Amino acid sequence: MPTPVIDPDDVARSSAPAPLAERAQAPAVLVPPPDGGGLVWRPLTQADGAALVSLVSRIEDADNPPYRTSAEETLEYFHHSHRWSALGAWEADRLVAFGFVRVRHGDTVKVRAFCSGGVTPERRGQGLGGALLDWQIGRARQMLAESEREAPARIVVHVDDDMEVLAGQLRRRGFEPRRWYSQLRRDLSLPIPDVRLDRPLSVEPWTPEIDDAVRRAHNKAFGDQWGSQPHTPETWAEGRTHHAPSWSFVALDRSSDRAQVAGYLMSSRYDQDWPALGWSEGYTEILGVLPDWRGKHVATALLTRAMRAYADDGMQYAGLDVDADNPTGATALFMNLGYERTRGSAMYTIEI
Template structure:
């Protein structure tokens, strides 16, 4: 496809492009679901996650989203970019309706995403940085698109699962008490998360708004989530936040509780808090009628999380790949 002038929208495959708007959410979700079904994806964005695009004050949808519509007004492609102020990395997400692939649409949108992120860097007085995106390891369409556009795989994340039958019971360490997650703990846990993940690859501090988006997800389960508190100081030592995807049974044939985020602050590491939180989560999942526990892990996690999960009986199911490209050429 011929390169487009700055700030122009792609033309490819006979689609008309414009930014996403509030009224597009039903068609957008239907498109996301069609793509996920065709790719046998183990997850896809929920309605609430898509809705955050229209609330995100850092990445306004009018400037950072793109939608492609056919002649009948059906949503056939989408792209979005996001970037935190001052960050050296921007993110690109998107997809094309399975019936409209192999027409240059994905390449056109990727060109637009890269161009938009270059503009974001420039607006902050920064040199061009990295663009990052994620795909399932087994996804020929996305893999081919990124490889052909000069992206390189830089990190692998494993989805891991274990049956809840025979789940280990781990005692809570001395000086720690596990408390049910409540809204009163939301901000202390956010701050603890930003500290705990400061040494994790690809992690950036979450703003109050971004944290609120997570907690507003229809899949979030506060009753399955817990916070480890230091009994002497009352500080948050660790936490685990859990999710439940009601579509998982149809996809996987099992009911799963999912640990979305697990973290322990540095000063409290090495005391078995993470194991106790996972054990507590599994007990909560089992009490809710779940059959399996599931989570994701960076295979090169600096805290040794992969070994911890394996020791708790989790086994790899599939992998996700992080791809990167430097926008400076």
């Protein structure tokens, strides 16, 4: 019996993933929850920003998480750096529940739909949260299908450790915990190590002029990290409301006429969090070292320089967030510098 001849192109076609528009399994029509019980459901617009800020504040005052979302951060939900869609439940002229779905324009490796929302405390236990979550999943599938990209995709919800009700709702709808994160802090009253880099490396203040070089360096440093996406200038500038320039630093290699970014540390100042946390802190938002300079104590030099800047401005702690599965050994580095875990969170996803 002759051996069949298999066309390699046929194999490639059969193994290629279906288009995202198919994989997303988006509903053709998405009906919002029915009005009733004194509630009216309608899409949110930028004109509803003040009502959203008020609702987020009421939710956090009742739940007392160890952070507070500033008005500026809340209004970033409406930012043009991502496509967004939002639904709200209104009781007369008062917003009592909301759900957002956001798909970032810059995603290329994996297209992500981020879901977030909340229900005012006095309206909980009435099914609003579950109804919003069902709407968000359907809307996320629609927005992913509309993205005109063929990359893998996921629907994402971030869950703090104590949000057991939300975690249960997500599991029942097909979400699974995919990644875990730890919030760490370091007491700045303890001695801060003196770390000096060998020439031609030096740690220098961040400046607006070097910011785009740092963005390009970040894309290289995190190119092989799980879930990392390349930043465009627009997405890199997103979320800078609380950026602290005087707490941010760059490690430069000046071995040639043109300095190269070897590492970088970007900090934020979240004053509104401190009463809820119970302490003041300088927050390390992003820390990265490029492959050619790893093993040369660049990260330690950046962290200790930032610690001194935080302490000089009267901060009690240095804070940061770390991926529990970070492959670079970052967690061990932080622990060796005196950081301690305070709380955690998980990323729940539906993979598409």
